[in-house]
Every structure is written in C-alpha cells, then in structure tokens.
C-alpha cells in the first residue's frame with residue numbers, strides 16, 4: 001500500500017518533532033496525578049488543567065465538567081478532578097469521532113522497586129521510563145501530536161473530533177458514567193469511538209475488540225478493637241490474620257481454578273471455530289514468560305490456552321491486605337482488624353451482582369464452618385461487566401489500515417484481560433462502534449514498576465492516530 005501524500009507529510013512532521021514531543025511527555029509525567037492518593041488529588045486537577053492548555057493551543061475548544069466529590073473510607077469528602085471535554089471541528093459534512101483517555105496514574109514510589117524516579121521521565125535504550133508514560137499520558141499526547149502535525153502541515157483534519165479525558169480512571173472512574181449519561185445529547189453526532197488505553201499483545205501491533213470486567217472485593221475480619229502485643233495477648237485470641245489467610249486460601253487452587261461454586265456457570269462456552277482466531281495471533285509463550293520473570297511453569301503452556309485464560313475465562317487475583325504489618329523488620333503485633341482485597345476478572349455473560357452473591361455466600365459458609373468467633377464482612381467494592389465489540393466495522397478497518405501505513409503489518413485482532421469501564425459507557429451513550437487502539441507494548445509495565453513507553457511506539461503511535469483519522473474519513 002503506497003502512502004498517501006498527506007500522510008507522508010504528516011509522518012515527516014512527527015519524525016522531525018520527536019524531541020519536542022518527548023519534552024511534552026516529560027512535563028506530563030512530572031505531574032504526580034495519582035488518583036488513589038488523597039494527598040495528590042490536587043495534582044490530578046492540575047494535570048487536567050495542563051492538558052486543557054495544551055489542547056487549547058491546538059484550537060480545541062475545551063470545557064471542564066464538575067463531577068462533585070468522593071466519600072473516603074474515613075468519612076471525609078474530597079473533590080473529584082473535573083472531566084475535561086474538547087471539540088475540534090463541527091463540520092456537518094464530516095464524520096465525528098469520540099476519543100477517550102485518562103490523565104491520572106497508578107501510585108508509584110522509588111521504594112516499590114523502581115530503578116529511577118517514577119515522576120522523572122528517563123530515556124534509556126530507546127525506552128522512556130516514567131509513571132503514565134504508557135498508561136495513559138503518552139497515548140493522549142499521541143493524539144495531540146497527530147493534531148499538531150495536521151495543523152502545522154496545513155492539512156485539513158478530515159473528521160470532527162470530540163474528546164473525553166478524565167482524572168479518576170485508575171480509581172474506578174468515579175463519577176464518569178453518571179457525567180457522560182447526563183450529557184448524552186453531546187454525543188448525538190458521534191459516529192465512532194476510539195479508546196487509546198490498552199496495550200499490544202507483546203511487541204506486535206494490535207487492535208482490540210474485547211476486555212474483561214471486574215468484581216473487586218473487600219473481606220474484613222475483626223478479632224479485637226485494636227492491635228495487640230503478641231507477647232501479651234498471643235495465644236488467647238483467634239487472630240484476624242489467621243482467619244483471613246484461611247478464607248483467602250480457599251478462593252483459588254494451584255491450577256488457577258476459582259473454587260467458588262457457580263462462578264463458571266455463565267461463562268460462554270468456546271465456540272467450535274473460535275480456537276482458529278488464536279492460531280493467527282503472533283504471540284510467543286516463552287518470551288511472555290521471560291518478560292514477566294516467572295521462575296517456574298505458567299498455568300498454561302500453549303498459546304491458545306494461555307491467551308484464552310487471559311481474555312475469555314475469568315481469573316481470581318489476591319491483591320493485598322490492609323491493616324497488617326508490611327514494613328521491613330519485625331513488629332510482633334496481632335492486627336485487630338484486617339481487610340483482604342481480591343478480585344475476579346469477569347468475561348462476557350457474567351453479571352457482577354450475581355458473582356458478588358456467589359462469593360459472599362461461599363465465604364460466609366466457609367467462615368461458619370471454621371467456627372471462627374470473629375466478625376466477618378465481605379462486600380463487592382466495585383463491579384463492571386466485560387466488554388466486546390464487533391470488529392467487522394469501518395472503525396476497526398480504519399485502525400487496521402492506519403497500522404499498516406505505519407508498521408507495514410496487519411495488526412493482531414485481540415481481546416485484553418483488563419477492564420476499562422468507559423468502553424461500556426461509550427457503547428451506551430453513542431450506540432456506535434467502540435474501538436480500542438493500543439499504542440504501547442505489552443511489556444510496558446502499566447501499573448507495575450519501571451513503567452515505560454518505547455520511543456518508537458510514542459512516535460509511530462502518533463502517526464497511527466494521524467492515519468486513523470485520515471482512514472476514518474474514507475467513504476464507507
């Protein structure tokens with residue numbers, strides 16, 4: 001496929017402005033917009049303001065929508081960062097595409113095991129290390145880079161664009177769904193939606209048509225109204241941590257099977273021709289294992305089983321315990337109250353509320369059987385259904401062709417195992433096709449230590465988005 005003239009110009013501009021684009025990413029990463037930490041909530045709002053300025057410099061007309069405040073577990077209220085919307089172009093002769101990204105990030109601290117300061121973008125060996133570089137500040141900047149390239153090269157942007165950027169995605173997108181539902185009319189002219197908040201499978205370009213959902217649980221166990229000295233009180237109480245370990249140890253077995261009865265009941269059976277989709281996907285199991293540094297075996301050793309268990313079967317993960325001692329060194333304490341945190345990634349047809357009931361009933365039964373004298377409470381703190389979309393659509397075709405223009409290969413058509421609730425909201429408010437177009441690589445370490453985006457993905461990704469806008473405008 002030969003490259004259209006306008007795209008050649010666009011791509012040349014992006015290549016020539018690499019240094020400036022990276023400078024802007026440095027600024028973005030330096031803003032500590034961790035939405036999970038109340039102490040950095042102002043930084044989330046600062047990040048929204050920063051993005052607005054950058055967008056207005058590109059003539060995008062912006063508006064911030066106040067979505068109120070959040071109740072913290074300690075009873076205090078804290079303001080939510082505003083949602084940032086933007087509009088570029090309103091030519092009725094053009095199609096309108098809706099774009100989503102998030103400007104908040106996961107927590108990060110050097111003591112978590114980062115090699116460099118997570119909030120100082122650090123280039124090394126063609127990679128740009130920093131929290132948010134891949135999830136999701138880098139990809140948001142790729143949109144702005146592409147638009148800048150159109151404008152500076154005097155090429156008319158062939159579609160209208162609407163933007164929704166939020167600052168609470170990493171904390172469950174609090175307030176987003178309600179806000180978008182209340183401004184439903186704003187989406188009336190939207191023809192396509194595109195979300196750049198996922199990653200490739202490994203190091204091969206992808207377009208994504210499915211995500212798993214999530215049911216997150218808190219399991220509280222209380223054995224005393226305060227923490228106790230183990231020398232003084234040890235041996236006299238059935239301890240909350242022992243109780244919690246006993247219960248959480250009965251959630252999943254050594255083969256990854258979830259032990260909660262009924263959890264698999266609604267999972268869609270594998271269709272006869274479904275396995276074939278997986279044969280086509282470029283994916284190396286050994287490389288995958290190496291990239292995550294698993295010392296022993298993976299739960300599944302062939303490509304198809306491994307990918308299906310990442311994407312189309314549910315999985316249970318235990319995340320942590322709050323209330324327990326976790327710092328280095330000894331602390332001979334009996335925690336009085338602990339909260340175990342775990343979640344199940346849900347797949348199509350699974351209903352979070354039904355899953356909640358199954359989990360709570362199961363743990364209550366196990367707790368009762370144990371004869372524990374403690375207090376136990378289990379609750380789903382967050383539930384989201386899985387997402388799937390029809391990839392036989394102009395929106396997906398435009399993304400495929402854009403990827404081919406830039407990377408010279410047909411992208412893998414994949415699902416992902418993670419959860420992005422806005423995908424469902426976008427389907428609901430637009431009634432139109434929702435595409436996930438990932439920018440970064442699978443090994444970018446989103447949510448992990450040493451998150452990075454490859455310089456190549458950041459620059460070529462800007463081109464892909466530029467080419468996607470071009471391809472969208474082609475006759476249907």
Ligand SMILES: [Zn+2]
Pocket residue numbers: 102135136169197
């Ligand atoms: Zn993200």
